[in-house]
Amino acid sequence: GARAVLEYQLFYRRRYAEAAFASCRDVRLPATGGFAIATMCGRYGAELCTAQRWLDFQGDKNNGLAPLQIDFQLLPNGSEPG
Numbered sequence: 001g002a003r004a005v006l007e008y009q010l011f012y013r014r015r016y017a018e019a020a021f022a023s024c025r026d027v028r029l030p031a032t033g034g035f036a037i038a039t040m041c042g043r044y045g046a047e048l049c050t051a052q053r054w055l056d057f058q059g060d061k062n063n064g065l066a067p068l069q070i071d072f073q074l075l076p077n078g079s080e081p082g
Contacts, residue, residue, distance in 0.1 A: 007069035010059070014051075014074045021051035 025046075027036045034046070041049035042057040052074055057063055059070030 005068060007061075007071065009071045009073055011073045011075055012055070013077055013079075015077045017051040017055060017072070017074050021049075021054050024054075025049075 021037075024040070025035070025037055028034065029036050029039075037049050037054065038046035040057060041054050042060070042063065044050075044053045044057075052072070055072035055074075059066055059072050061067075061069040
């Protein structure tokens with residue numbers, strides 16, 4: 001039968017995830033003046049959003065945007081997966 005990937009794990013170093021999140025955190029939407037991150041963090045909104053919560057929402061197949069479930073694993077800085 002046919003095979004398909006339905007879910008996968010993605011490993012980021014915590015430092016990388018935090019830097020990516022920080023680069024987006026203060027971006028505002030011109031149309032509303034609100035923070036873009038508020039729509040990218042699900043129920044947490046801009047105030048309670050963290051790098052992990054941001055990535056969890058991006059990888060949630062129920063958010064209407066992710067094509068499949070992505071489990072983001074943040075690794076301690078200096079470590080390797082496995």
